Amino acid sequence: MEKIPMTVRGEKLLREELEILTKRRPLISQAIGEARELGDLKENAEYHAAREEQGICEAQIRDIEYKLSVAQVIDVTKMQNTGKVIFGTTVTLIDVDTEEEVTYQIVGDDEAEIKAGRISVNSPIARGLIGKMQDDEVTIVTPGGTREFEIAEVAYI
Template sequence: MSKIPLTVVGAELLRNELHHLKTVERPAVINAIAEARAQGDLSENAEYEAAKERQSFIEGRILELGSKLGNAQVIDPKTINSDGRCVFGATVRLEDIATGDVVTYQIVGDDEADIRQCKISISSPIARSLIGKYSGDIAEVQAPGGVREYEIVNVQYI
């Protein structure tokens, strides 16, 4: 399997979720299964079925997180020296040429992406158009409404 790029913060979030699943969620669902099993007939026991389904989800997520962390390439944006170039982990300030709106995004891994926190996936169209460009360059992004142009105002590694 290929390496999965993650920022230091993103890797820590996945580790915390994995720890929570193993130490809190897994024991809780095991107790729920035991309680449902104690109620008797399992063939018509909705609580038992729900607990088993929840257990299946938790175990699947534990395996998924373990695999992602095992294949992670953790990149600390603070240690990147890319001479002002847009790279993974960079925080990029953009100005929409058509509207003048200014936005700031950090380019992160797929699992870390959250537009509400201004974190965009490395595989998103906007991030792909930014990679390799410098402050002052124009990035053309194919959006659903047509091509949008953004000027790169600033690139930081924070």
């Protein structure tokens, strides 16, 4: 079984979502029971909607439980900052052409949210940065074209 890298924050969010979903289970069961009391199940829209909601909820619970079971939680705050870009680090980049500065944290696939500055470890930018050092210049091939960056800072936060 292959381990999936995950930040401490990502694990916490998954556990919170799992807790919410498991608290919904009894409510969904109750809705199914109430809908069953309404009579004929063939034409009972409330019953079918509740059963569908139950199926979705159970699938989400199984998915989260699986992800947590194969997660390799990496806490970069407990690592020595060597200036090397690794999973979980926060990297500040300067675009060589435009001098524009961007900051990204390299996270697992499920945690990625570009607007919040979190990019997947499997994204072209992250793949181009992993293993590089602070002050290195890197050329990264992205779907939008080739871009050159200087790694201004690597933070283990």
